[in-house]
Amino acid sequence: MFKFLERKSSFLQAIRVIFFFDIFVRIIQFIRELIFSTFYGFSRVTDAFNYTVNILGTPINLIADALLVGIIPALNKKNTMQEKINYVFSLLITFFCIIFSLFFLFFIFYQHIMKFLAPGFDPDTLDLTFQFSLLYAVIGLLTVFNRIFDNFFKAEKVFGLFNFSNLISAILSIIVLLLLFKLTPLAITVGMLVGALVGFSLLFIRLPLKKMTSFDKDAVTLIKRSIPLLLSGGLGVINTFVDKSFSTVFEAGILTILSYATMIVTLTGSILTNAIGGASYSFIASEIAENKKESVINRVNQINFFFLSIFSLICLGFIVLGFFFLKIVFLRGAITAEDIDILYKLTLIFLPSTIFSSIGTIVLQVFYSYDNLKVTTIVNSLCVILQIVFNILFIDTLGYYTLAISFALSSLLSTTINGYLLHRIYGITAFHYRFFLFSLVISLVTPSAILINDVWILLLMIFIVISIYLVLCKGEIKEYKQKIVLFIKNKSKN
Numbered sequence: 001m002f003k004f005l006e007r008k009s010s011f012l013q014a015i016r017v018i019f020f021f022d023i024f025v026r027i028i029q030f031i032r033e034l035i036f037s038t039f040y041g042f043s044r045v046t047d048a049f050n051y052t053v054n055i056l057g058t059p060i061n062l063i064a065d066a067l068l069v070g071i072i073p074a075l076n077k078k079n080t081m082q083e084k085i086n087y088v089f090s091l092l093i094t095f096f097c098i099i100f101s102l103f104f105l106f107f108i109f110y111q112h113i114m115k116f117l118a119p120g121f122d123p124d125t126l127d128l129t130f131q132f133s134l135l136y137a138v139i140g141l142l143t144v145f146n147r148i149f150d151n152f153f154k155a156e157k158v159f160g161l162f163n164f165s166n167l168i169s170a171i172l173s174i175i176v177l178l179l180l181f182k183l184t185p186l187a188i189t190v191g192m193l194v195g196a197l198v199g200f201s202l203l204f205i206r207l208p209l210k211k212m213t214s215f216d217k218d219a220v221t222l223i224k225r226s227i228p229l230l231l232s233g234g235l236g237v238i239n240t241f242v243d244k245s246f247s248t249v250f251e252a253g254i255l256t257i258l259s260y261a262t263m264i265v266t267l268t269g270s271i272l273t274n275a276i277g278g279a280s281y282s283f284i285a286s287e288i289a290e291n292k293k294e295s296v297i298n299r300v301n302q303i304n305f306f307f308l309s310i311f312s313l314i315c316l317g318f319i320v321l322g323f324f325f326l327k328i329v330f331l332r333g334a335i336t337a338e339d340i341d342i343l344y345k346l347t348l349i350f351l352p353s354t355i356f357s358s359i360g361t362i363v364l365q366v367f368y369s370y371d372n373l374k375v376t377t378i379v380n381s382l383c384v385i386l387q388i389v390f391n392i393l394f395i396d397t398l399g400y401y402t403l404a405i406s407f408a409l410s411s412l413l414s415t416t417i418n419g420y421l422l423h424r425i426y427g428i429t430a431f432h433y434r435f436f437l438f439s440l441v442i443s444l445v446t447p448s449a450i451l452i453n454d455v456w457i458l459l460l461m462i463f464i465v466i467s468i469y470l471v472l473c474k475g476e477i478k479e480y481k482q483k484i485v486l487f488i489k490n491k492s493k494n
Helices: 011-040 046-069 069-078 082-110 108-115 123-155 162-181 187-205 220-223 227-248 253-288 293-330 337-350 353-369 374-398 401-426 433-451 455-472 474-493
Strands: none
Touching: 011 046, 011 162, 011 187, 011 253, 011 293, 011 455, 046 082, 046 123, 046 187, 046 253, 046 433, 069 123, 069 253, 082 108, 082 123, 082 227, 108 123, 123 162, 123 187, 123 374, 162 187, 187 337, 187 474, 227 337, 253 293, 253 337, 253 353, 253 401, 253 455, 293 353, 293 433, 293 455, 337 433, 353 401, 353 433, 374 401, 401 433, 455 474
16 A cells, blocks of 8 residues: 555646545545534534634644745755755754744733634633634644655655545544544544544654754755745734634624635635645646746646636536535534525635636746745735735625635735736746636626526526637637547557
């Protein structure tokens, strides 16, 4: 089993491996959330859990995303396996110190922080959030450690191990939840902790070397170089805190509904983005290092056209089938039909962001491969500031819908501007004006379905959108058709 998982992969093989494992992991994680919400409903209990995941998970993900983007290029410069392992262990030590310090300060000043960040929570909810946070702190630390291991194996073009450990982790987390969820609401975090520990162990035992001979100062250098991303991401953390602070003042359950709408959109986008984006970074970084610009352009264009097509189709499908899907999945236990209606409307607003976030992922990978963090940091920072300002200005008028609208607008702006600057600086077009126009159409049409009750009008609208797609993207469609035919012919010959 491990021999198969440790096999080096080509780009297409990497996509298949990541996708195969990731889709099962995401489904299991979704079922875990579904079990939890079915038993406790959209209530203060689920609010406390989702608040914990956002308030602690966001800075953890910031640290992981900002500081880990340079790991693969750095590992590519190491000459021996011992040097690479030294670098990995040095990162583990450095990240432990950073994350432990942050959590230590958080728990010391917990009451003061939560009075400011969660003004709508009552004492019982605050106490439950504290219990969730204690467990999630360890989960977050292990998650970052596992991400470090993942980057090490990706640098070696090995994509199976991390995804296999994620699958085992997800299975164990849901088993523990099923055993304990009637005894304590903390069962969901207990299960996640057990899964994270086992995942860490599986990755650690497969390291080719398990001893560090010296501390690699490049681990500290990585942090210094990532300061721009940390500053930019810090604004994102502030924005999350602002969003969740606003969410706590609405009636109980709204915070959970907002979190679930985000989860559905993230799940929808991440299944493909994780597979393709997770595989592409290693190859894009290598091609740029080898000055193969044409290969980078072709790879980026093919990936982003695929993202545009598939996520646009998902948006259009959700307009017609989304409400029925949400009723089938969520309408049970303590969840009401009114909850489903709000969840459907919020998801419609959030959903077009999958197009921009997926394309934006590839755009950022190209910038990171060129060792350029400054441009994206400035752009993303400005977009986050605009998002925060939008929330503050319109929260009283549009209510909780403001949080979804501002997120969608921020995704659109950041990807569009970063894509334009990528073309301007490096001559790589990742977001054609035709892609932008069609993405804008989808972004307007999808949430507008909230206002239309006639199914025939919705179908006519979808037909018009598909016609626009066929006109704008006919060149890319023809190219993809030729490649598919060629692929099938080659397969039949073999």
